[in-house]
Amino acid sequence: MALRSSPRVMPVTAAVGGVTLKTKAAVLWGAHEDWQIEEVEQDDPIAGEVRVKLTASGLCHSDEHVRMGDIIPMEPGGFPFIGGHEGAGVVEMVGPGVTSLAVGDHVVLGFIPACGRCPSCSAGHSNLCDNGATLITGQMISDGGFRSRVKGKDAGTMCLLGTFSPYVVVHESSAIKIEDDIPLDKAALVGCGVTTGWGSAVYSAEVKAGETVVVIGIGGVGINAVQGAAMAGAQRVIAIDPVEFKREQAMAFGATHTFSSMAEALAPITELTWGRGAEKAIITVGRIEGSMIGEMMALIGKNGTAVVTGMGDMMQSEVTLSLFELSMLQKRLQGSIFGGANPRVDIPRLLGLYRDGQLKLDELITQTYKLEDINQGYADMNAGKNIRGVIMYSEEDY
Ligand SMILES: NC(=O)c1ccc[n+]([C@@H]2O[C@H](COP(=O)([O-])OP(=O)(O)OC[C@H]3O[C@@H](n4cnc5c(N)ncnc54)[C@H](O)[C@@H]3O)[C@@H](O)[C@H]2O)c1
Ligand SMILES: [Zn+2]
Ligand SMILES: [Zn+2]
Numbered sequence: 570m571a572l573r574s575s576p577r578v579m580p581v582t583a584a585v586g587g588v589t590l591k592t593k594a595a596v597l598w599g600a601h602e603d604w605q606i607e608e609v610e611q612d613d614p615i616a617g618e619v620r621v622k623l624t625a626s627g628l629c630h631s632d633e634h635v636r637m638g639d640i641i642p643m644e645p646g647g648f649p650f651i652g653g654h655e656g657a658g659v660v661e662m663v664g665p666g667v668t669s670l671a672v673g674d675h676v677v678l679g680f681i682p683a684c685g686r687c688p689s690c691s692a693g694h695s696n697l698c699d700n701g702a703t704l705i706t707g708q709m710i711s712d713g714g715f716r717s718r719v720k721g722k723d724a725g726t727m728c729l730l731g732t733f734s735p736y737v738v739v740h741e742s743s744a745i746k747i748e749d750d751i752p753l754d755k756a757a758l759v760g761c762g763v764t765t766g767w768g769s770a771v772y773s774a775e776v777k778a779g780e781t782v783v784v785i786g787i788g789g790v791g792i793n794a795v796q797g798a799a800m801a802g803a804q805r806v807i808a809i810d811p812v813e814f815k816r817e818q819a820m821a822f823g824a825t826h827t828f829s830s831m832a833e834a835l836a837p838i839t840e841l842t843w844g845r846g847a848e849k850a851i852i853t854v855g856r857i858e859g860s861m862i863g864e865m866m867a868l869i870g871k872n873g874t875a876v877v878t879g880m881g882d883m884m885q886s887e888v889t890l891s892l893f894e895l896s897m898l899q900k901r902l903q904g905s906i907f908g909g910a911n912p913r914v915d916i917p918r919l920l921g922l923y924r925d926g927q928l929k930l931d932e933l934i935t936q937t938y939k940l941e942d943i944n945q946g947y948a949d950m951n952a953g954k955n956i957r958g959v960i961m962y963s964e965e966d967y
Contacts, residue, residue, distance in 0.1 A: 592734055593735070596724065621678065622659050630790070632733075639881060650726075652727045654730045677756050678737070678743055681698060683695035728743075747920055748924075759919050762957060764910045764919060770798040781848055781849075782848065783807045784819075785861075786853040792815075795819050796822045796823050803849075808826070831865065850865045863889040866894065937960070943960060
């Protein structure tokens with residue numbers, strides 16, 4: 570056979586992802602049930618994917634929404650469902666064709682993938698990346714399939730991540746390389762809560778120097794809206810939460826005033842602003858209701874912006890608000906996912922601010938848990954005990 574003058578380029582094909590790893594995960598079998606720790610069979614990464622060995626996973630309220638039936642994972646993912654979407658760790662294996670990551674890289678997992686080339690990404694809105702289309706069905710970006718099985722059944726993963734497991738296989742567009750010196754447990758929080766809160770103030774509300782900003786709901790997300798608003802130069806950052814511990818924490822993160830409810834805050838905000846109302850309000854309550862929108866809109870004045878970051882029942886379609894004030898006072902109601910931030914720009918940016926001492930991350934972690942204690946972690950979140958609870962993985966988990 571004649572030799573070719575140049576080597577033939579072989580088409581890159583997806584590896585056959587056989588079962589090579591047995592691990593575990595916190596799994597939901599249905600709404601209104603507790604998390605169960607189950608054995609997981611995890612395939613190797615196929616083309617475009619990586620396996621990450623996780624250091625930590627934050628306990629964000631959004632997973633609690635799945636447990637409470639507010640967010641319903643759609644078929645073909647459905648249940649069993651591996652939770653968790655706020656993680657960081659080290660790349661352990663790369664699939665064929667992966668160019669942006671190598672084994673040993675430290676990564677934060679973004680709860681929204683960012684491909685960098687779809688229309689949304691290209692327009693500078695990678696929090697709206699088209700690769701996020703299957704977030705709710707749990708189907709992998711690469712092939713529409715699943716990499717994990719629980720009791721022989723394909724398992725969907727929260728935000729195509731599933732960080733309530735010591736190992737995840739994710740698409741490379743979900744993993745953002747970071748510097749090696751950043752502690753991974755702190756970095757994990759930047760994959761959701763920190764960027765979502767900070768960006769809700771800095772990007773979605775576009776807080777400007779000298780403004781009055783109200784943040785309603787001081788959890789892992791809201792506390793970072795407080796720190797974002799303060800960093801953007803707000804004159805007043807007014808934090809609202811029924812839990813005293815949250816109000817104390819808000820003051821430590823840059824709030825200037827606190828109140829226990831929107832009703833209690835209305836008159837003092839009117840007074841503080843000489844009757845004009847706040848310029849910006851951001852709602853980051855654990856479970857929002859339609860009636861809260863009108864209450865929030867009443868706190869902002871003419872030309873004000875109200876940002877909705879918190880989530881509630883995904884089937885809810887009714888809100889109350891004054892339509893007259895909406896148009897006549899030219900108020901703006903703005904939704905926000907991932908704080909309007911771009912994962913590949915903002916995750917490294919926020920970690921840089923942390924390294925330089927300008928962004929608090931250490932103080933966000935109130936309590937750490939083993940994966941096996943995840944239900945306790947969520948009970949503590951619901952009891953208002955944590956700014957953020959974090960699952961820490963150790964050698965015994967791998
Ligand atoms: N839009 C996004 O991209 C995005 C991303 C992450 C989380 N979220 C959502 O943001 C919300 C907050 O998440 P979290 O992890 O910070 O939750 P969390 O449970 O840690 O914090 C919620 C806080 O809201 C407070 N709260 C409850 N009812 C209140 C009320 N009526 N008024 C004022 N405060 C009240 C609670 O005391 C608590 O401190 C959740 O709905 C979550 O699903 C949205
Ligand atoms: Zn989250
Ligand atoms: Zn994209």
